[in-house]
Amino acid sequence: MEQFEISEGWMLVLVGGLLLAGYAAHLLGGRLHVPRVTLLILLGVVCGPYFLNIVPATMSGWFTYVAHFALAMVGFLLGEGFVGKKMKSLGWAVLTLPLTYVFCAAFLVFLATFAVEWSVVTALVLAGIAPSSAPAATVDVIRENHAAGQLAKTLLRVVAIDDAFGIVLFSLLLATAEGIVGERAATTEILLGLWEVVGALLLGVMLGLPMAWLTGRLRKGEPAILEAAGFVFLCGGLATLLDVSYLLACMVLGTVVANRAKHYTRPFHAIEGASDPFLAVFFVLAGFRLELDALTSVGLLGIAYILSRAAGLILGGRLGARIADAPPEVQKHIGWCLLPQAGVALGLALLAAEKLPEIGERLLPLIIASTVVFEVIGPISTQRHLRQAGELGQ
Numbered sequence: 423m424e425q426f427e428i429s430e431g432w433m434l435v436l437v438g439g440l441l442l443a444g445y446a447a448h449l450l451g452g453r454l455h456v457p458r459v460t461l462l463i464l465l466g467v468v469c470g471p472y473f474l475n476i477v478p479a480t481m482s483g484w485f486t487y488v489a490h491f492a493l494a495m496v497g498f499l500l501g502e503g504f505v506g507k508k509m510k511s512l513g514w515a516v517l518t519l520p521l522t523y524v525f526c527a528a529f530l531v532f533l534a535t536f537a538v539e540w541s542v543v544t545a546l547v548l549a550g551i552a553p554s555s556a557p558a559a560t561v562d563v564i565r566e567n568h569a570a571g572q573l574a575k576t577l578l579r580v581v582a583i584d585d586a587f588g589i590v591l592f593s594l595l596l597a598t599a600e601g602i603v604g605e606r607a608a609t610t611e612i613l614l615g616l617w618e619v620v621g622a623l624l625l626g627v628m629l630g631l632p633m634a635w636l637t638g639r640l641r642k643g644e645p646a647i648l649e650a651a652g653f654v655f656l657c658g659g660l661a662t663l664l665d666v667s668y669l670l671a672c673m674v675l676g677t678v679v680a681n682r683a684k685h686y687t688r689p690f691h692a693i694e695g696a697s698d699p700f701l702a703v704f705f706v707l708a709g710f711r712l713e714l715d716a717l718t719s720v721g722l723l724g725i726a727y728i729l730s731r732a733a734g735l736i737l738g739g740r741l742g743a744r745i746a747d748a749p750p751e752v753q754k755h756i757g758w759c760l761l762p763q764a765g766v767a768l769g770l771a772l773l774a775a776e777k778l779p780e781i782g783e784r785l786l787p788l789i790i791a792s793t794v795v796f797e798v799i800g801p802i803s804t805q806r807h808l809r810q811a812g813e814l815g816q
Contacts, residue, residue, distance in 0.1 A: 441699055458562065464798070470709065492701050496672075529549070550595035559800060585766055618667050634686070637689050724791055739757025751813075762801055
């Protein structure tokens with residue numbers, strides 16, 4: 423279906439409409455007990471080319487920019503959870519939990535997809551993509567429902583760092599797959615994967631120290647949003663230019679500020695308020711860009727990937743929480759809160775398709791289709807289990 427171009431005035435009308443839709447989704451979600459993330463994504467699908475086709479094609483081009491702004495803010499907000507005294511209350515769960523479910527998800531996906539396809543290369547790549555999560559959706563569900571408690575706290579911390587573990591694992595598995603098909607760049611891929619993580623850590627610390635120093639000297643009533651947004655966007659931009667994980671870099675930035683700044687809560691409150699418009703537009707555009715045609719081409723391999731990923735995260739979350747001796751409510755529910763998957767998975771799939779074009783034609787539609795599934799059901803599952811744990815509205 424053809425798209426259309428509109429004037430700047432109508433573009434502003436559309437942006438205003440999207441922001442009001444975000445507010446309406448917040449109100450409607452509370453009555454229907456459905457996360458606003460899911461409602462906004464579905465709104466984007468309805469407004470997109472598959473149904474009403476009322477969103478112009480030029481607006482789709484904004485997605486990359488809006489995503490970088492939104493995820494940079496989300497990464498910074500996640501960093502607040504890594505204050506020393508808060509970390510001590512969770513103990514080893516912060517490390518053992520994500521490590522366990524990352525490897526469980528990868529292992530089960532490898533076994534399931536290999537059993538269907540009988541291709542070690544395809545199974546390795548899908549296993550590397552499987553653990554990636556959607557921290558923006560998870561954070562939005564928790565914030566929207568004012569969730570608080572051991573489950574919500576643990577969830578915020580593990581989704582903040584599981585992508586770092588996932589990136590390292592993906593790099594190793596992709597390098598192995600390239601070695602199997604005879605590519606010469608396997609070692610380079612491992613080094614680039616490590617740089618994406620280590621470089622992000624270094625960048626976050628280098629910008630976090632001056633931001634913490636400046637934040638500690640702001641007086642009450644001074645505009646914290648200016649310095650906070652400036653550092654967050656600077657960090658995200660430099661991370662993109664340096665080809666490191668901007669989500670991880672911004673998370674480290676927030677961690678340094680939370681642990682070093684005297685009045686660290688001010689910039690986090692400022693960014694939390696400023697992030698809402700970006701997140702609303704981000705989720706609607708994510709729904710607009712979902713390619714529903716991919717759902718028809720999933721096949722048995724896609725079904726195996728979706729089911730094994732869900733099983734790996736649910737079982738791995740429960741096992742990791744038990745190993746870490748986490749509270750019972752965390753052991754019971756954490757795995758069901760890890761299902762959302764979004765942009766990181768698509769990014770990894772694009773990289774794998776570029777490095778291994780022989781499997782790219784099947785890989786991309788499969789990951790796009792699975793993203794549709796997990797973007798819709800993941801936030802619902804997260805909200806449902808937070809409710810069962812008695813942590814909503816706290």
